[in-house]
Amino acid sequence: MYFFRRTLFLIPLLLVISMVAFTLVRMAPGGPFDKERAPASPEIERNLKAKYHLDKPLPVQYAIWLGGVLRGDFGPSLKYRSHNVTDIIASGLPITLVLGGLAFAFALGVGIPLGFITAVKKGHWEDHVGGTLAILGICIPALVVGPILVMFFGVRWKLFPVALIGTPMHLVLPTVTLGLFFAGRVARLMREGMLGVLDAEFITAARSKGVPERDILLRHAFRTAVLPVVSYGGPLLADLMIGSFVVEQLFRIPGIGVFLVSSSLNRDYTMLVSLVLLYAVVLLVANLLVDFAYGLLDPRVKLA
């Protein structure tokens, strides 16, 4: 029932988001058909606008677009005029999802153990090294990490392809570039969570009962300490699932992350609003999943 209510609430929320996006994007100066070379006559531009309903009042345009969306058609791209937005998303989204999924797995796979070890070995060399690595991951942006990885692993040592897709090897450098920042964040969150839990009374009680240290750490401390990571996991997953402009651009990955920025620069209204809507859906669903995960992990949380 709880999830049904939450899902129902998404509908008006998405409507408002799409409406705001649709209005805001029109406030930017310039239009989709502004080019360095002016059309041969103003008539051509008028026809172009009429063809894509841009000559109609904004509410009418919105209604036309929304009608299409309800039928599963996001309309034509105003920049890539031979394609429609649905096709572009259908072609790019799976790639973005795979890359995002891999980066998510990388972030958790590296971040959680790193945070766990640095907390357990607090004050030891493992803590210092791990902590430094986590901070480096957070501080150095993908814009810097990516080219460095490409220079050494791609151009110099020729271990991985420098860009494009084609084989699973093509995804290694983009995954690391995309996931490194999040791995650092996850490691920090995990470490903080573990440190907080290890001082808790129930851990002391477990120790006094003679529960083996391994069980205390993995079974009792871990489950509670990982909750901040789970909270962070929702927006993190949404961020990764919608793609990264920097990483997709740098490695020339045909996902949809690139379009989120390029469509706003190109004033590709239909594409931009559709992507904003998609992002909103992913973010809201990811948050819903986080709530669900909380219910499973933390017995104190009950979803009624």
Add this chain to the structure above:
Amino acid sequence: MPTTQQSARSSKVRALFCASVLLALISQTACRPAGQQADLRIINGSEPESLDPAIITSLADSRIVKCLFEGLTRLNPKTARAEPALAAGWQISPDGLVYTFDLRTNAVWSDGRPVVAEDVVWSWRRVLDPMTAADYAGQLYFVKNAEAYNTGQTNGLTGKRFVASDVGVYAPDEHTVRVELVGPTAFFLDLCAFPTLAVVPRHWIEQYGDRWLLKPGLPVNGTYRLENWRLNDRVRIRANPLHWAADEVRSKVVDFIPMSSPATAMNLFVSGQADIIWDKSLIPSSLMDVLRKKPYCHTFGYLGSYFFRFNVTRKPFDDLRVRKALALSIDKRRIVENITKAGEQLANHFVPPGTADYESPEGLAFDPEAARRLLAEAGFPDGEGFPSFTYLMNNAPVDAQVSVELQAMWAKELGVKMEIRQAEWKVYLSEQSKLNFDLSRSSWIGDYNDANTFLDLFMSNNGNNRTGWRNERYDALIREANQQTDVARRRGLLQQAEQMLIRDELIVAPIYFYAGVNFFDPEKIEGIHFNLLDEHPVYAIKKKTK
């Protein structure tokens, strides 16, 4: 209740299942559908907006379109001048107003249907159809009644709107196309090779409407067929065995890789994942002095001008002396030697050197002394009282550097203060169209090898004018030039027009002529010849066999 062992086993099974789903997803999406490596991989500039000849406007798009759809003529790989293509030959009437093209009898669509004269007529009328809204419809305005039909004018004689059949292109029989022109257009054969005038498959477009390009089995009449097009990934083309010159095609499978990051383009090229970089904007200009020494870097003269526009409707730029003072105080050498560094030529005139049948009049060179004198005459000695003005530019790194250099030069030589207004691309275009600037960075690449492609921009009604300048004499000179069959007389008229543009009225201040830049290893690639249009038909290019 499951035992601990059972639950451990089931979680392993789940993990294994998830891993296999993930692997399947990766292999489905991350691996190219057509796994075969192309014979030639070309980094081609930004993603094509379309591959419809009537819609495309960019060079990157036109390079691919020229492989797929052919017009009556095509450009020679060496000279970039028109040669027979779909038309095996032609006759021109003595007054230069009527062209009769004889189509090849062995030209077919890739689905086996013959390409007939009616296809040409239909394709050209489609470009002009107001509903197609073709940006480049103006390329056909040299044909009789084309402009009137495209812009929805009314015929004074009949009182009705011009219709498609009024346009001066006819198919007297299956293999003859007759074209009637408004005036004797000296460059018409070159225009026939322009992608907007290419022939498209009527039967396919009528069947599939706006989605015709992406339907599998697309019939083409060019040297290549479209095999695959995934946005931001690649456009793959494969040799068309039914083309009349199929045996000339030297690379069977070609990938065009869309790219907008110079760093990624260079990485792909140096790591051997791409064979050619074609787009000048993909060469990092900051590295140009180093890259130019590499054997794979080729630079050559190119039909493009870099300049800035004056908004002559604004004070004090409505004063010719002010415009001249600013133009005379630009040390262009500093710009090409310190910023662009690709071997660009200094520009004192607007039409690039080497343009066919043309030689530009002498423009204004660097003369700060004369500049100061003119500014003083205009009432601003040593820049005193000169209002602060803005220089509108888009946010490209080279343009930013050029504008900073201009700012410094004008401050030093004239004592005037300029503010740089860096705008996002669409804002820049919009502001330029609305004349919302004092000075604006500009550039122009010629569509065909003739001075007209540069000079007609500044005719009063041309949408590309964007200076606020309207001059009847200038318009008359261009019109008269395009009515001439005599080459020398036409040249003289165009020179008079250009002299107005760059000296007598000084509407634009030329800075440099672009250099074409291609990256490819001549030890590995053959068939690329350097020419003014940077025109390199793909069918003529191949990788050398070891």
